[in-house]
Amino acid sequence: MELAGKRIVLGLTGGIACYKAAELARGLSKSGASVQVVMTQAAQQFITPVTMQALTGKPVFTDQWDARIDNNMPHIDLTRDIDALLIAPCSADFIAKLAHGQCDDLLSTLCLARPEALPMMVAPAMNVEMWQNPATQRNVRQLKEDRIGILGPEAGEQACGETGMGRMLEPVRIQEEIVAAFQPKIMAGKRVLITAGPTFEPIDPVRGITNLSSGKMGYAIARAAREAGADVLLVSGPTALPTPHGVQRINVQTAEQMYDVVMSHVSGQDVFIAVAAVADWRVANVSEQKWKKDEHGNAPQLQFELNQDILADVAALPNKPYCVGFAAESEQLLRNGEAKRKRKGVPLLVGNIGHRTFGKDQNELMLFDDNGHTHLPLADKQKLARQLIAEISRRMH
Numbered sequence: 399m400e401l402a403g404k405r406i407v408l409g410l411t412g413g414i415a416c417y418k419a420a421e422l423a424r425g426l427s428k429s430g431a432s433v434q435v436v437m438t439q440a441a442q443q444f445i446t447p448v449t450m451q452a453l454t455g456k457p458v459f460t461d462q463w464d465a466r467i468d469n470n471m472p473h474i475d476l477t478r479d480i481d482a483l484l485i486a487p488c489s490a491d492f493i494a495k496l497a498h499g500q501c502d503d504l505l506s507t508l509c510l511a512r513p514e515a516l517p518m519m520v521a522p523a524m525n526v527e528m529w530q531n532p533a534t535q536r537n538v539r540q541l542k543e544d545r546i547g548i549l550g551p552e553a554g555e556q557a558c559g560e561t562g563m564g565r566m567l568e569p570v571r572i573q574e575e576i577v578a579a580f581q582p583k584i585m586a587g588k589r590v591l592i593t594a595g596p597t598f599e600p601i602d603p604v605r606g607i608t609n610l611s612s613g614k615m616g617y618a619i620a621r622a623a624r625e626a627g628a629d630v631l632l633v634s635g636p637t638a639l640p641t642p643h644g645v646q647r648i649n650v651q652t653a654e655q656m657y658d659v660v661m662s663h664v665s666g667q668d669v670f671i672a673v674a675a676v677a678d679w680r681v682a683n684v685s686e687q688k689w690k691k692d693e694h695g696n697a698p699q700l701q702f703e704l705n706q707d708i709l710a711d712v713a714a715l716p717n718k719p720y721c722v723g724f725a726a727e728s729e730q731l732l733r734n735g736e737a738k739r740k741r742k743g744v745p746l747l748v749g750n751i752g753h754r755t756f757g758k759d760q761n762e763l764m765l766f767d768d769n770g771h772t773h774l775p776l777a778d779k780q781k782l783a784r785q786l787i788a789e790i791s792r793r794m795h
C-alpha cells in the first residue's frame with residue numbers, strides 16, 4: 399500500500415490514452431490512494447464517467463456548475479486537502495491551457511485555483527507531430543518553469559498509426575512517479591552506482607553457469623535511490639525486470655564485463671552499492687564449440703579461475719565512493735557478515751537473513767557497520783530498499 403492515505407485528483411483530458419487512465423485509476427486505488435476523477439468534455443468522448451466511477455468508488459466531476467458541493471465551488475473545493483493533482487492523459491490543448499492559465503471548464507479552472515504548494519504532474523499523450531510542434535515544446539517548457547512535473551511521454555507506436563514520441567507513459571510508470579513524488583529527497587544531487595542481478599559465465603556457446611539472483615533487491619534499491627533524488631546508474635546481469643523509471647541501465651553478462659563497466663563509470667560517483675550476485679569463478683577453458691558427449695559419456699573437465707572482486711577493488715580506490723556490500727550467507731550471518739565487511743573494506747555491509755531470498759518479493763536484512771549491527775525486519779523489498787537508502791544517507795552525513 400505505497401499510497402495509503404494519499405488523496406489524489408486525477409484529471410482526464412481528450413485522447414485515446416484515456417483507456418489507460420482506467421488502469422491507472424485502478425492501480426492508484428489498489429495502492430491505497432483515494433482517487434477523485436475529474437473529466438473534460440473531450441475525455442468523455444473516449445471513456446465514460448461511469449467506468450471511472452466504478453473503478454474509484456467515487457462519482458466523477460465533469461461540470462464546473464456541479465451542485466453536489468455545498469458552496470457550489472467544485473473548482474476550489476476539489477483541490478483543498480489533497481496530496482497531488484495528476485492530469486493523465488494530458489492533451490496538447492490542455493498543456494496549452496495550463497501554460498497560459500486559461501480556465502474555461504472545471505478541470506482547467508481547478509488547476510489554476512490549486513494551492514501553490516500542491517504537487518502537480520501531467521502525463522502528456524498526443525500524436526508525434528503535435529508533441530514535436532514548437533508551440534507544444536514552448537508550452538511544456540513553461541510548465542516546467544511553473545514547477546509542474548512532466549511524466550513522459552515515451553516513444554513508440556501510436557494509435558494513429560504513426561511512430562514516435564507522444565505515447566502516454568504506461569500506468570505503472572506513472573504510478574511509480576506519483577509514489578516517487580512523496581519520497582523525501584535525501585539523495586538529491588548524489589550519483590549512485592548499483593550492480594544487480596546474477597552474472598552468467600559461459601561454458602560453451604550455448605551453456606553457462608549462473609545463480610538464482612532475480613535482481614529484485616538491486617532494482618528496488620535503484621528505484622528507491624532515484625525516488626530520493628539521486629542520479630542512478632544500474633549495471634545489471636541478465637534479469638527479466640523492467641528498468642525503474644528514470645534509472646540509466648547498462649546490461650552485462652559476465653563478472654568480467656560487470657567489472658569493466660563499473661570501473662569505467664565509478665569516477666565521480668558518490669555511492670556504490672554492490673547488490674549483484676557475482677560469480678566468484680569463471681570457466682577458464684570455455685569451449686568455442688558446443689561440448690559434445692564422447693562415446694563413454696564422460697563429463698567435460700571444466701577448469702575455473704577467480705573473478706576479480708568488484709566491490710573490494712572499488713573500495714580500495716583512492717577517491718572511492720561510499721561503498722555498500724551485500725552478503726548472501728547460508729549460515730552464521732552475524733559472524734560472517736562482520737568478517738566480510740572487514741575483508742571487503744566497506745563501511746556498510748548488508749546481510750540477507752537466510753539465503754532463500756532469491757526471487758522473492760520480501761526480504762529481511764541485517765546491516766553491519768563500525769557500530770555493530772542493525773536489523774531491518776521482514777518486509778517488501780521496495781520498502782526495505784527505501785529504508786536502506788535512508789540508512790545509507792544518514793551514514794554518509
Ligand code: CTP
Pocket residue numbers: 593653672673674675676677678705706707708709710722723724725726727
Ligand atoms: N562481489 C563483487 N565482486 C565479486 C564477488 C562479490 O563485487 N567478484 C560483491 C557482491 O556484489 C556483494 C559482496 O561482494 O556485495 C559479497 O558477495 P558474496 O558472494 O556474498 O561474497 P564473496 O566475496 O563472494 O565471499 P564468499 O562467497 O566466500 O562468501
